[in-house]
Amino acid sequence: MIKLAAEDFQRFSAFVYEQCGINLTPSKRIMLEARLQKRLIALNMSSFKEYYKHVTSLQGKEELVHMLDSVATNKTDFFREPRHFEFIKNTVVPEFRQSNSQRSLRIWSSACSTGEEPYTTAMVLQETIDEVGPLDYEILATDISIKVLKEAANGVYREDRITDIPENLRRKYLLRSKDPQKGLVRVVPLLRKKVSYQRMNLMDREYKINTIQDVILCRNVLIYFDKQTQQRVITKLIQCLKPGGYLLIGHSESLFEMHLPLKQLMPTTFQKTV
Numbered sequence: 377m378i379k380l381a382a383e384d385f386q387r388f389s390a391f392v393y394e395q396c397g398i399n400l401t402p403s404k405r406i407m408l409e410a411r412l413q414k415r416l417i418a419l420n421m422s423s424f425k426e427y428y429k430h431v432t433s434l435q436g437k438e439e440l441v442h443m444l445d446s447v448a449t450n451k452t453d454f455f456r457e458p459r460h461f462e463f464i465k466n467t468v469v470p471e472f473r474q475s476n477s478q479r480s481l482r483i484w485s486s487a488c489s490t491g492e493e494p495y496t497t498a499m500v501l502q503e504t505i506d507e508v509g510p511l512d513y514e515i516l517a518t519d520i521s522i523k524v525l526k527e528a529a530n531g532v533y534r535e536d537r538i539t540d541i542p543e544n545l546r547r548k549y550l551l552r553s554k555d556p557q558k559g560l561v562r563v564v565p566l567l568r569k570k571v572s573y574q575r576m577n578l579m580d581r582e583y584k585i586n587t588i589q590d591v592i593l594c595r596n597v598l599i600y601f602d603k604q605t606q607q608r609v610i611t612k613l614i615q616c617l618k619p620g621g622y623l624l625i626g627h628s629e630s631l632f633e634m635h636l637p638l639k640q641l642m643p644t645t646f647q648k649t650v
């Protein structure tokens with residue numbers, strides 16, 4: 377096993393920070409060593425120095441995507457932090473219906489991981505259609521990792537991953553694999569069609585989103601950034617939000633002392649004021 381020396385770790389962590397804003401503290405050295413080890417093996421390289429030289433070079437652009445894939449933490453769940461989905465159902469949708477808007481309701485899951493967040497949103501919106509009547513909606517789902525984006529677009533999950541989905545929604549929106557031994561389910565095409573996926577780095581100078589959003593979910597990703605990066609990310613996200621639109625962040629995240637044009641409605645729910 378190849379060891380990641382402290383000085384190499386420092387160089388990698390500075391590079392990761394510059395590329396995707398993730399702040400790797402020294403306690404993450406063993407984790408990074410284990411994850412990058414796999415990349416060294418895949419590329420038949422024998423030292424972290426050689427790998428660093430490659431991944432920071434022009435020819436290493438493709439490898440950079442793999443490196444960032446292996447650094448990011450992708451933990452997610454269906455109906456994670458359920459109050460946000462209740463808020464979408466009970467506040468966002470009724471307001472949108474009342475506005476008699478001619479366009480569709482737009483929701484952006486800006487660090488979507490393997491898709492549980494956008495599909496939960498789609499299930500909740502689809503349910504309001506069954507309960508109240510037609511609603512046009514579109515969900516944009518983005519993440520820095522192409523690995524998770526592929527899984528999300530595929531929409532296939534192990535059965536042990538779906539326990540937080542209410543039984544009636546499981547029956548409506550998930551299809552069981554023909555081979556029960558596999559223990560897999562797939563999100564129904566109706567919902568998969570409603571979500572479009574795109575690779576996007578929240579560190580990008582500006583976000584290439586063509587449409588103004590009604591709601592932006594930016595949950596459980598800010599936690600990996602330092603305060604300065606968080607403020608920059610949120611400032612750019614708000615530019616993609618309509619006045620009066622909503623920003624939802626993770627329960628362990630905060631916008632304390634950021635002085636942004638946002639009104640706090642609940643601990644992790646904000647409304648754009650201008």
Ligand SMILES: C[S@@+](CC[C@H](N)C(=O)[O-])C[C@H]1O[C@@H](n2cnc3c(N)ncnc32)[C@H](O)[C@@H]1O
Pocket residue numbers: 395396397398448449450451452453456486487488489490493518519520521524576577578579594595596597600626
């Ligand atoms: C812990 S998951 C959160 C998933 C989901 N939002 C939730 O709350 O369950 C964090 C996600 O952020 C993504 N991520 C990390 N840095 C990013 C960046 N700079 N730009 C976009 N996505 C990033 C990771 O790839 C990962 O999928």
